[in-house]
Amino acid sequence: MQPSSPGETKAQTDFDRSLLKAIQEASPDGILVVDARGHIVSYNRRFLETWRIDPEYLHLQKDADGTLTERALMGQALSQLRDPEVFLARVQELYASPDEEDYTEVALVDGRVVERHSVGLRGEDGLYLGRVWFFRDITPRKQLEAALRQSASFDPLTGQMNRRHFMDSAEEEFVRARRFAQPLALVMLDIDHFKPVNDQFGHAAGDFVLEVVCQRWSGILRSVDLLGRIGGEEFAALLPQSRAREAEAVARRLCEAVSEQPFEFEALSIRCTVSAGVAVLAADDRRVQDMMRRADDALYRAKAAGRNAVMGEKI
Numbered sequence: 001m002q003p004s005s006p007g008e009t010k011a012q013t014d015f016d017r018s019l020l021k022a023i024q025e026a027s028p029d030g031i032l033v034v035d036a037r038g039h040i041v042s043y044n045r046r047f048l049e050t051w052r053i054d055p056e057y058l059h060l061q062k063d064a065d066g067t068l069t070e071r072a073l074m075g076q077a078l079s080q081l082r083d084p085e086v087f088l089a090r091v092q093e094l095y096a097s098p099d100e101e102d103y104t105e106v107a108l109v110d111g112r113v114v115e116r117h118s119v120g121l122r123g124e125d126g127l128y129l130g131r132v133w134f135f136r137d138i139t140p141r142k143q144l145e146a147a148l149r150q151s152a153s154f155d156p157l158t159g160q161m162n163r164r165h166f167m168d169s170a171e172e173e174f175v176r177a178r179r180f181a182q183p184l185a186l187v188m189l190d191i192d193h194f195k196p197v198n199d200q201f202g203h204a205a206g207d208f209v210l211e212v213v214c215q216r217w218s219g220i221l222r223s224v225d226l227l228g229r230i231g232g233e234e235f236a237a238l239l240p241q242s243r244a245r246e247a248e249a250v251a252r253r254l255c256e257a258v259s260e261q262p263f264e265f266e267a268l269s270i271r272c273t274v275s276a277g278v279a280v281l282a283a284d285d286r287r288v289q290d291m292m293r294r295a296d297d298a299l300y301r302a303k304a305a306g307r308n309a310v311m312g313e314k315i
Ligand SMILES: Nc1nc2c(ncn2[C@@H]2O[C@H](COP(=O)(O)OP(=O)(O)OP(=O)(O)O)[C@@H](O)[C@H]2O)c(=O)[nH]1
Pocket: 157, 190, 191, 192, 193, 194, 195, 196, 198, 202, 203, 204, 205, 206, 207, 210, 231, 232, 233, 303, 307
């Protein structure tokens, strides 16, 4: 229904303005509205909170005629960003493309992540009026995603890759090694007589041993090597750029790191040994499982030979 008198028009405008203000203030997003000249038309409380802007500071940024330009605010935002150049370039790009809508995740130096959503604003006559920016602090969601990724891929006890993640990562290394005809070795490792460790010293002591074994191994392996917990007390190490002799030497060092020093848990001193089987990439291997099968065979022979031993492939 059209308003029929100037009084009604004013009432309608007042209503629209109040409604808009109420919606802005109730929004979970920080909102900033900038007109076609780059002047700030409005912002809400959440915007100031998200960008940690003091309203007093904003007041001081105003020109003599009371206008506040978007440029005056930019410095405040840029100083909080991990990558200010990229942010600024994209903002300028969006101002140059009035009809472009954008969603971007922005990393802040304080560790927060803010999602920036922006839409151009046009009047009913199609005239460009400016741009609206929405900012949402998505840090809790990003932290939850990271925690889920971590628990889906890593063993909580030792912090090492779980079987699935190890196999996926090992397969990628395998494909790379094949493509570039580079050496690759796989070591399967299994703690000897681990059941008696649990039975004699308790499950917590067993857990402690598993944890410390991985710490010791992490100190020996290179950053390019992959270590994974394949099963209960079974582990695998993938060694890029390694041939049989080098890999067997690494496997021996891994075994010695366990056997040469007891595990001190509470008042207990627990001695353990490890058996290992080593396999290297062969010309007709199709998948990393082919290597794993041979490394497992070698591990089985190491166990059968009395444990605390490293075996290579049968030639
Ligand atoms: N404490 C603890 N024990 C575990 C965990 N995962 C598996 N185990 C134990 O590891 C033991 C593995 O035992 P077995 O497979 O019989 O092997 P083993 O006693 O090590 O003997 P060999 O491998 O033949 O030398 C079992 O007692 C499992 O309960 C774990 O996360 N924590």
